[in-house]
Amino acid sequence: MVGESGLTSTMNISKAEQRVLHALAQGGRIQHRRDEDTGSISEIDCFTREGWRLADCTLAIFGSLRRKRLIASRDGAPYRITRHGLQSLRAQMDNR
Numbered sequence: 001m002v003g004e005s006g007l008t009s010t011m012n013i014s015k016a017e018q019r020v021l022h023a024l025a026q027g028g029r030i031q032h033r034r035d036e037d038t039g040s041i042s043e044i045d046c047f048t049r050e051g052w053r054l055a056d057c058t059l060a061i062f063g064s065l066r067r068k069r070l071i072a073s074r075d076g077a078p079y080r081i082t083r084h085g086l087q088s089l090r091a092q093m094d095n096r
Contacts (some may be wrong), residue, residue, distance in 0.1 A: 003016065011068060011088050012067075013070075013089070014061075015087060016056055016058075017061055017065055018066060018089065019053060019054070019056060019069075020046055020056075020057050020061055020062075020065065021059075021065070021070060021085055021088075022070075022079060023046060023047075023049075023054055023090045024046075024050045024071065024079075024080060024081035024085070025081050025085075025089060026048070027048075027049030027050050027084060028046065028048045028049055028054075029046075029078035029079065029080055030044055030045070030046045030047075030062060030071065030078055030079035030080075031044065031045045031046075031047065031096075032044050032062075032073070032076050032078070032079060037073055038046075041059070041062075043059075044057065044059060044062045044079075045057070048061075048086050057068055062079075065085070066079075068085055068088075069085075069090070070082060070083060070084060070085035070089075071085060071090055
């Protein structure tokens, strides 16, 4: 099924991705640092609303969430969950 944005509304989200999305949905953020030479993102840290760091948030999970457009950054700000990310997370939780 394809939604208004052209993205599929049912999407497989791994348990690790769900953990990160839950933290973001509750007000968390992903801080990123760019490589000075290439400009690509070289390090990330995921923080909960309370300021705790999530250890299982890796560059691979970050890249996957970004490719699926479940997280986004505006004007260099920390990455946050998108509306599409919230909808996908709810859909996954309903399928339990």
